[in-house]
Ligand SMILES: [Zn+2]
């Protein structure tokens with residue numbers, strides 16, 4: 001069963017660049033349970049939380065966890081109890097499904113190219129970097145930053 005978006009606010013998973021369809025896919029993948037201890041979403045007070053790898057970017061969603069496991073997960077190390085979970089993150093499988101081996105694998109398109117990020121934001125490659133095509137005063141970003149912000153699977157070269 002699909003999740004029910006909150007009636008008056010944006011779904012919390014949008015913060016990680018996940019559409020409602022993608023979130024449901026993630027939730028199905030996790031069987032709506034914490035991917036470390038197996039606790040069901042129904043046995044949590046506020047539902048499961050989206051866990052991501054902050055070193056890579058918000059888009060790098062590792063999976064769904066209960067609050068306890070999420071809070072117990074140390075930064076930058078991999079304890080035995082979380083090892084298999086951390087070794088097989090959702091984002092790697094998402095990239096693999098699109099034929100992307102590694103998050104740096106996409107080559108930077110040349111000056112003059114345009115990309116669409118997250119299906120809605122346009123950027124153009126100038127000599128200064130990637131400039132937002134709509135936000136006039138936004139500073140150009142590097143290819144690295146763009147990938148870090150949106151994820152390589154959410155960047156599409158349009159010309
Ligand atoms: Zn949603």
Ligand SMILES: [Zn+2]
Nearest residue numbers: 034037066069
């Ligand atoms: Zn748990």
